[in-house]
Amino acid sequence: MSGEPIVTLIGHVGADPEIRYVASGTPVCNFSLAVTPRTLNRQTNQWENGATAWYRCTIWREHGEHVAETIQKGMRVIVTGRLTVRTYEHDGAERTALEVAVDEIGPTLRYATAHVTKTTNTNSQAHSQVQGQAGDDYDPWAAQANSPAGSAFDSLPPF
Structure with missing residues (x-):
């Protein structure tokens, strides 16, 4: 809503x-x-x-x-x-x-302190369709570095 x-x-x-x-x-x-x-x-x-x-x-x-x-x-x-x-x-x-x-x-x-463990994506097919990459190995920052100018990743912060 x-x-x-x-x-x-x-x-x-x-x-x-x-x-x-x-x-x-x-x-x-x-x-x-x-x-x-x-x-x-x-x-x-x-x-x-x-x-x-x-x-x-x-x-x-x-x-x-x-x-x-x-x-x-x-x-x-x-x-x-x-x-x-x-x-x-x-x-x-x-x-x-x-x-x-x-x-x-x-x-x-x-x-407090915390230990973070990345989970694997159980819905990797849908993930890869949305992201245009292969499931669990998708790294948006690597994709940004390899993306052409004017892509959807241009709006991501540089940090």
Whole structure:
């Protein structure tokens, strides 16, 4: 849906991500993200927590499977995605939930370290059709160096 605000949130995962499969077999991963603002009280010189906002995060397909295998309860993560507001009824009362359709997610490295392992593409035929290269070995930076002037790679940053 167009017009949804793009947000970047930093918070803690509230529970281990849950992976489910819809009727078509497509995986979908869900988890809750707690975002608590901290401010410095200048009178006491102490950090104080504000009200915690909870966001329901959803990630589809292989990306969701990667998240379910990697992210755990309590991890501090950074999430970027499209923010939506959903209204529903629970026990006769109308409630509102903030949800994020996740585009990117990863652990924050302020208080932790991470080891990244590249996954192989299980859908290499579709990947090669989209990228014009051979599946898992596709390197967009090498392709940029070998591409003719005026190609789609001209808009990529040089770093």
